[in-house]
Every structure is written in C-alpha cells, then in structure tokens.
Amino acid sequence: MARSAASSIRRVASLLTPLALALPVMVMAAPGARAVGMPQLDFSNPLVIGQVVWGAVIFLVLYLLLSRSALPKVEAVLTSRRQTIDNDLDIARRAKAEADSAVDELHLARRSAMAEAQANVDKVIEDARLAALRQTQDMNARLATEIHEAETRVAAARTAALGSLRQIADETAQVLVRQVTGTSVPADVVARTVDHAATARGL
Structure with missing residues (x-):
C-alpha cells in the first residue's frame, strides 16, 4: 500500500514536471497571450516571463527534493508502519491461537478432573x-454362631434340668407312694411311670 502510494505520487509529479516546464513556452507562443488590463499575464514583459521560468525551476527543484529525499522517507515510514502492523497482527493471531489452545486445555483438564473426581466418588x-x-x-455369621451356641447351651441346660427334674420326680413319687400306700415301689417302675407322664406332657 505504501509503495503504491509513493509510486502514484511519483507518476503524477513526473507528468506535471514537463507540463510546468512547457507552460511558459506555450503561453508565450499562444496568439493573444497578452491580456488587456492584466499585467500578470503580459508575457511581453520580461519580468512576467522570469517569474514563470523561476516558478517552473522552483517546482522542478521541489520535485527533485521530494523525489530524492521526502518521498523515500515517506515510503520508508509507510513500509515500516505496514511491517509493524503486520507484525502486530501476527503477534495478535499467535496470541489468540495460544489463548484458544489454553482454553481448550483448560476445558479438557476440567472435564478430566470432573471424570476423575466422579470415578473416585464411585x-x-x-x-x-x-x-x-x-x-x-461377618455380623450375621457371628450372630448365627452365637445363636447356635446359645441354643446348644439352652438345650444342654434344658436336658440337665429335665434330668434333675425327673430324678426329683422319681424321688417325690416314691415318697408319695410310700406315704400313701405304706409300701415301697421299685425304682424302675416309678421311673417308667414318670417318663410316660413327661412324654405325655411333651417334656
């Protein structure tokens, strides 16, 4: 863009320079070049011709100065500015790409952390x-063992109690029979009778 602008300025100046140099000659050669009542256009006056020539010379000098000094500097400034803008745009693009990458990595890390946390919770x-x-x-097994042991102890205690009870019942029956009848009954008969009575009662 800077080069095209400088080139356009140079082309315009190169077109205007010959025109400016040829303008005094064309004006002086034109018929009726002398204007009545306008001394600044009286080209028969050497002063007017000198002014036109000096104007053309000054224009040429200004053009040469601009084309050799000012225009290259302007072009250099525009080129530097364009390069700076391009570099800034490249930096901005890279920064945006890095930011997008960082955001993607952040989202990925967040999803991974959430998945890991959920896995840990599960x-x-x-x-x-x-x-x-x-x-x-373990508690059920321990309770079952304790219940079985308790049932065993209860059954053993019940058996022992029933044995003692039958012995007491045998002795009591013998004492009662002896007191009532005055005679003694054999122990085996009393035991069978007590066993029969206990069985009938479900003992």
Missing part, C-alpha cells in the same frame, strides 16, 4: 458398600 461408594456388606456378613 470407587469410595463401592468400597463403602462392599465394606458394609462384609461387616453385615
């Missing part, structure tokens, strides 16, 4: 469930 819940299940099974 693992903790499953471990707690299995631990509770094992504790329940």
